[in-house]
Amino acid sequence: MAISTKPTLIPLVILIIITHYSTADTIVSDLHSLRSQSPSGIIHLNETLINRILKSTPKPFHLIIFFDALKLHNQPEPNLKTIKSEFALVSKSFIINNRNTSLFHKIFFCDIELGESKHNFIRFGVRALPDIRIVPPDAKDLKSDSIPIGLGDYPGMGIAESMADIIDLRTGVSIGAIHRPPIVTKTQLGLVIGGFLMWMPFVAKKVI
Numbered sequence: 001m002a003i004s005t006k007p008t009l010i011p012l013v014i015l016i017i018i019t020h021y022s023t024a025d026t027i028v029s030d031l032h033s034l035r036s037q038s039p040s041g042i043i044h045l046n047e048t049l050i051n052r053i054l055k056s057t058p059k060p061f062h063l064i065i066f067f068d069a070l071k072l073h074n075q076p077e078p079n080l081k082t083i084k085s086e087f088a089l090v091s092k093s094f095i096i097n098n099r100n101t102s103l104f105h106k107i108f109f110c111d112i113e114l115g116e117s118k119h120n121f122i123r124f125g126v127r128a129l130p131d132i133r134i135v136p137p138d139a140k141d142l143k144s145d146s147i148p149i150g151l152g153d154y155p156g157m158g159i160a161e162s163m164a165d166i167i168d169l170r171t172g173v174s175i176g177a178i179h180r181p182p183i184v185t186k187t188q189l190g191l192v193i194g195g196f197l198m199w200m201p202f203v204a205k206k207v208i
């Protein structure tokens with residue numbers, strides 16, 4: 001009995017299409033849940049995770065990667081700690097501004113630590129810090145297809161604001177307003193009010 005192979009091809013093609021897209025869905029939902037577990041929304045990329053992301057096709061999102069080196073955080077140059085906190089501010093603001101929009105799946109903020117995966121610094125061609133890269137959905141070669149975010153480009157602007165501007169420009173995804181925490185924190189405000197209340201009785205007595 002001759003068995004025709006043709007009819008079996010169709011389910012096979014469907015199966016391939018389904019697995020193809022479900023890989024992307026899984027990685028997107030995994031990135032989502034990792035992001036929701038991080039206070040700043042920055043996903044820490046280890047070797048396993050980055051390989052998984054890079055292998056998954058299609059990748060319907062941009063990665064914004066901060067190349068970090070914790071051992072440099074206590075050094076005044078290259079001021080990595082400040083730049084990292086500005087990066088976190090962009091990430092938090094993006095989440096606040098876009099939580100319920102379709103853009104929410106289009107960008108994921110990540111970091112890679114030098115002490116953990118030097119190999120990835122080499123893969124991306126990172127030579128000096130700070131280095132922040134945009135990895136577009138269609139990037140094939142990480143060195144040449146990733147877009148560096150230069151921070152010297154917008155004098156007079158906050159670092160977070162200029163990062164957000166470059167991301168808008170290069171990804172087409174608008175970050176929206178940067179939500180800077182108020183300069184006087186709640187604790188400081190509490191101390192001021194507490195001090196005032198303690199001082200009040202003395203003033204009141206004097207007046208009386």
Ligand SMILES: *[C@@H]1O[C@H](CO)[C@@H](O)[C@H](O)[C@H]1NC(C)=O
Pocket residue numbers: 034046047048049
């Ligand atoms: C890498 O990160 C993923 C996601 O956070 C985690 O599940 C996994 O255990 C990590 N692997 C290693 C080797 O740290």
